[in-house]
Amino acid sequence: MTLLITGATGFIGRHVCARLTRSHDLYAVLRQPETQLPTLRQQVSDLGGQGDRLHAVKGDPDLPGLGLPEDLEAPEAIIHLGARFAWQLDPASAHRTNVAGSLAVAELARRHQSRLVFVSGFMLENHEHLRRLGINNDDPERVDWRRVYRLVGGYEASKLEAAIRVRALASSGDLDLVEVQPATVAGHSDTGSLDTSQPLFALLDNLARGRMAMIPGSPEHWLPLVAVDHLASLMAVAATSDGVPERLLALDPATPSLKGLLAIAADLLGRRAPQRHVPLPLLALLLRLPGLPRLMNTWPEALNFIQPTRFDTAITDAFLREQGLARPSIEAVIVATARWYRQRQ
Ligand SMILES: NC(=O)c1ccc[n+]([C@@H]2O[C@H](COP(=O)([O-])OP(=O)(O)OC[C@H]3O[C@@H](n4cnc5c(N)ncnc54)[C@H](OP(=O)(O)O)[C@@H]3O)[C@@H](O)[C@H]2O)c1
Structure with a gap:
């Protein structure tokens, strides 16, 4: 089976x-293959994969047609993860990489009749949030995208727009689309390791450095999580199995409230857990003060992901059972991640 990943x-x-190189050869679309491939192969082997089963194809989501070679062998599945993932993205570059790049990947999948495993995000299942943003159905032409970018910022808006446009392309044509919708990604369920650029790292860092005196939101608010290795296993079977549902919500419904999450982490970090809540609109207003987001290491856009909505994971639960994949205990994942954070200090 030929698999391509961005x-x-x-x-x-x-x-x-x-996860995939344990059983498959894999072609990675890399912007700078000469320098990136050797490092990536080592990292993949260190994570328990087989780095030598990983091969590189030069390409870039920012280029027309992804800048891929014309004679690319038709992959059976394409896993699309490449994106600008940051707060304060300017709308034009967010759109270029995350929306136009995703549509180019979707076109590639359609041309080669490949399955597309497309990564969106769990907020695509927060229907109340989508309604507030004026995203009422899957017709991208009926959405005021400028308003959406203004309200939620370049990153989230471009992820929403990409998902809605890729869905529209799939429904109008012949595209085998599986949309994986991850919650905020936590560390590895055994080692807890997490990249420093991940939003959960910023949360732990704020807690450890005493920048988190109050809990954003109400007692009902939560930041749904998924362990990175569990998400990787889910994506691997989404690319290689038959009978995969169209959408997989990669979110652990047992994630505690934000208060509970912070209490578990604070205990491991030797900090007092915050007890009092600060309403999100008030916090968002405070974060408008120049310099405060940087000082607090908190960007208003990040607050959208802390919300009280609960999600129905029944379809994903059934698929996980079918595939023999069990979610690791999310409380143990939080413990492992906080412990990993403490040990690297
Ligand atoms: N992490 C989460 O909590 C989370 C939750 C939901 C959804 N997601 C989605 O999952 C995907 C992967 O997330 P991640 O956490 O693995 O992100 P990440 O660590 O920031 O990785 C981003 C990847 O995209 C590539 N990329 C391609 N073009 C880029 C460009 N113009 N600018 C910056 N990066 C570019 C990067 O390649 P280079 O090495 O060449 O820079 C890198 O491989 C994204 O689509 C993200 O939206 C993530």
Whole structure:
């Protein structure tokens, strides 16, 4: 089976490569293969994969047609993870990489009749949030995208737009699409290791450095999590199995409230857990003060992912059972991640 992956060098991508190279050869679309491939092969082997089963194809989501060679062998599945993942992205570059890049990957999958395992995010299942943003159905032409970018920022808006546009392309044509919708990604369930650029790292860092005196939101608010290795296993079977549902919500419904999450982490970090809540609108207002987001290491856009909505994971639960994949205990994942954070200080 020929598999192609974008975003292989990223936090999730490396774990997906480690998982898939145990049984498959894998072609990674890399922007600078000469320098990136040797490092990635080593990282993949260190994560329990077989680095030598990983091969590189030069390409870039920012280039027309992804800048891929014309004679690319038709892959059976394409896993698309490559994206600009940061707060404060300017809308034009967020759109270029995350929306136009995703559509180019979807076109490639359609041309080669490959399955596309497309990574969106769990907020695509927060229907109340989508309604507030004016995203009422899957018709991208009926959405005021400028408003969406203004309201939620370049990263989230571009992820929402990419998902809605890729879905529209799939429904109008012949595209085998599986959309994986991850929650905020936590560390590895055994080692707890997490990239420093990940949002959960920023949360732990804020807690450890005493920048988290209050809990954003109410007692009902939570930041749904998924362990990176569990997500990687889910994506691997989404690419290689038959009978995969169209959407897989990669979110652990047993994630505690934000208060509970912070209490577990604070205990391991030797900090007092915050007890009082600060309403999100008030916090968002405070974060408008110039310099405060940087000082607090908290960007208003990140607050959208802390919300009270609960999600129905029944379809994913059934698929996990069918595949013999069990979710690791999310409380143990939080403990492992906080312990890993403490040990690296
Ligand atoms: N982590 C989460 O909590 C989370 C949750 C939901 C969804 N997701 C989605 O999952 C995917 C992977 O996330 P991740 O956490 O693994 O991200 P990451 O660590 O930031 O990795 C991003 C990947 O995208 C590649 N990339 C391609 N073009 C890029 C460009 N113009 N600018 C920056 N990077 C570019 C990077 O390659 P280079 O090495 O060449 O820079 C890297 O491989 C993204 O689509 C993200 O939206 C993540």
